Amino acid sequence: MTILNSIASWYMTKRIHQIDLFRKFPHEVQDECFQKLIEAGRKTEFGNIHGFNTIKNTEQFRREVPVQSYESIKPYIDRLRQGEQFLLWPTAVKWFAKSAGTTSDKSKFIPITEESLKGCHYKGGKDMITFYCANYPDHHLFTGKNLALGGSYQTESNDSNKTFTGDVSAIIIQNLPMIADYFRSPSVAIALISKWEEKLKQLATSTINDNVVSLAGVPSWMLILLQKILKDTGKKSIKEIWPNLEVYFHGGVNYLPYKKQVNEVLGFDINLLELYNASEGFFGMQDQRESDELLLLLDYGIYYEFLPAEEGLADSNVTPCKTLNLDEVVIGKNYALIVSTTGGLWRYNVGDTIEFTNLLPYRFRITGRTKHxxxxxxxxxxxxxxxxxxxxxxxxxxxxxxxxxxxxxxxxxxxxxxxxxxxxxxxxxxxxxxxxxxxxxxxxxxxxxxxxxxxxxxxxxxxxxxxxxxxxxxxxxxxxxxxxxxxxxxxxxxxxxxxxxxxxxxx
The missing domain is CATH 3.30.300 (GMP Synthetase; Chain A, domain 3)
Structure with a gap:
């Protein structure tokens, strides 16, 4: 463990310096990100149609490329799932995150590229550990395992083409390096079971003897699992089962309605770190111990724009709207989040609204969904x-x-x-x-x-x-x-x- 802690400390020290860079120079970091995205987009069908070869700055970008909804990019995604490539991004797309952000019958399939998986989603997992260890220097995070609740994962084949679909959490779990197995509970096979009630049974039986030190997942489902474990073991609190448990990495829904119930089941007030990760990208993370504000993550291959709520919401590629760059936002105003990413999304309306609480560095809170x-x-x-x-x-x-x-x-x-x-x-x-x-x-x-x-x-x-x-x-x-x-x-x-x-x- 001494060697492991030394390696982890070296990485985290290096990463904190990189984070400080975009905390101090947010606009410069975003400008560099924008130029890299446009350069990559020039090699795609979408980029050719929308004149990426002539785009030099963000003003031109906003003028030439309409804000996109899922419906407007769905024809590209349908073709990608059939095996065509280089439509939205210049490298191959074989993973698709099946959106579960709503209870709508209609599923969305968000493309995941090698670049977005490693440079965004994986980076988010590393940074949550970095922030936690920085804020809790007396942690014991590397002495045990993380229990992460993931979704399911399927393979789809069309002639010679093979693609993979599932919750973004499942895609991440499936593709993590082998060293992650040492710190993970349960096994990948159990984590990716598609039927929840069967997964719940196996999660409860397979994890109770592990040294679980951290939890990660949506609070509503995590609470059901914890209650199931107490029922099966006859224990009064999770603290009796996992005495070294210290942190819960959570996201997906507002945690406050669940906080009291979770602490009652655990038997203590657990440390918390909130995440804002979605199929489209990892956008924000709690970086301070005493505040639940989320730091906007600016070096994740994501270029951000913000649509003022009163401007209305763009639901098609013909809807004109006036978005703002990062240097134009103000505190206390609701904005719809518009992103361009290394996953091949261009001026994409994520469907969430946020409100900035601080401008240097840029911190915010999630205020809702544009359609909720x-x-x-x-x-x-x-x-x-x-x-x-x-x-x-x-x-x-x-x-x-x-x-x-x-x-x-x-x-x-x-x-x-x-x-x-x-x-x-x-x-x-x-x-x-x-x-x-x-x-x-x-x-x-x-x-x-x-x-x-x-x-x-x-x-x-x-x-x-x-x-x-x-x-x-x-x-x-x-x-x-x-x-x-x-x-x-x-x-x-x-x-x-x-x-x-x-x-x-x-x-």
Whole structure:
């Protein structure tokens, strides 16, 4: 372990110096990244169509290349999956991350190249260890194993062409170097089992005797695994099973609703490090011990642009919009994230919104999804509003929430106004659901002025309606969609009733 710690310390010291470079010189690092991407893009069909040979600067880039959605690049991806190459990136593409960011029936297949796998996704894994060790110098991270929850992985063959699809976590696990096996729990074979309930059983039995020192994965699924392990072992806390466990690397959903439950199951307050990694790239990471702000990762082969929320969202390659460069953003404003990457994405709308909290270095918080909102009546309710209001209602009533989603109830001829329906699976229900509803309503009015205006005198919107669901409802709904485990998660807000009506049908 002494030799291993020495090698790790050397790498981390070197890497911290590189990180400090983009912390201090963010615009120069982004300019260099942009030029390298454009140079590579000139050797692709996309680059030829959009005049990359004549593009010299970011202004030209924005002028010549429309903001892209998945629908606009899907024809390229379909051809890539059939074996054509050099369409979006000048090296071969054989991996595709099957997006599980929503519970939509429609899957997205995001191309993963050798460059994006090593220079972005792998780098993110190394940097999370670097930041943790820098912030917790008394760590024992290299004395045990990391338990990482991954998705599944499939091979697709078309004639002589072979491609691989799966959650980005599964693609990473499948292609990690052999040395990673020494620090991993469970085995790759178990980690990549496609059926969640079978994987859950084997995860629980195969990891309990390992010296697990760190956890990584989406909180909702990690909590289910930890509860399963306690049930199988009869122990009162995970601390009894893994006494050296010290850190949880988490991401994918807001952690606050899960924090109390996770700590109760663990038997202690675990160290936390938040990650912002998606199929499209590794974008941010918590770099400070006492703050949950995320550092924007600027040397990952990603060129960033930011679309102000009030400009509207580009959903097709014909939608004009005014994006901002990094040096044009301000603190406290919502932006949709637009990226160009070594994975062959060009001015791609990721679908997330962020808000900057600091400009040197650039730090931010995730505020929601561009398509996960309710604006049926002009209320512009975002996920951040919903999470905060529910937290206030829970704190004042002692309630605890397992999962939730919300959708509009549209105006009808009887009262002429609509409302929001909240489907909530409580871990601890409030003693008075009406009082909880009133607190939620008042909190939303305080947080969101548009919501408050639409609630005035019940003219446009009535008070919210809460439907308390029985335990396991959301799990059973995900199971019915074959979306258990991996990166799958519940869509918090919807502007229509598709998901809400499907879930209510299970009651």
């Amino acid at each position: 909102f309710i604006n049926a009546f002009g209320e512009e309710l975002m996920i951040g509003n919903a999470d905060k209001a529910l937290r206030i209602a829970c704190e004042k009533t002692g309630a605890e929430i397992e999962e939730y989603t919300a959708a509009p109830i549209f105006m009808n001829n009887q009262n002429g106004s609509g409302a929001h329906e909240w489907l909530i699976e409580f871990r601890i229900p409030p003693n008075d659901l009406n009082y909880f509803t009133e607190l939620l309503d008042n909190a939303l009015k305080t947080i969101n002025s548009d919501y408050e205006a639409k609630r005035y005198n019940n003219l446009v919107m009535q008070a919210p309606i809460i439907s308390s669901l029985s335990k396991g409802t959301f799990y059973n709904w995900l199971k019915s969609k074959d979306k258990l485990g991996g990166q799958h998660k519940i869509r918090r807000l919807s502007n229509d009733r598709k998901f809400a009506d499907e879930i209510l049908a299970l009651k």
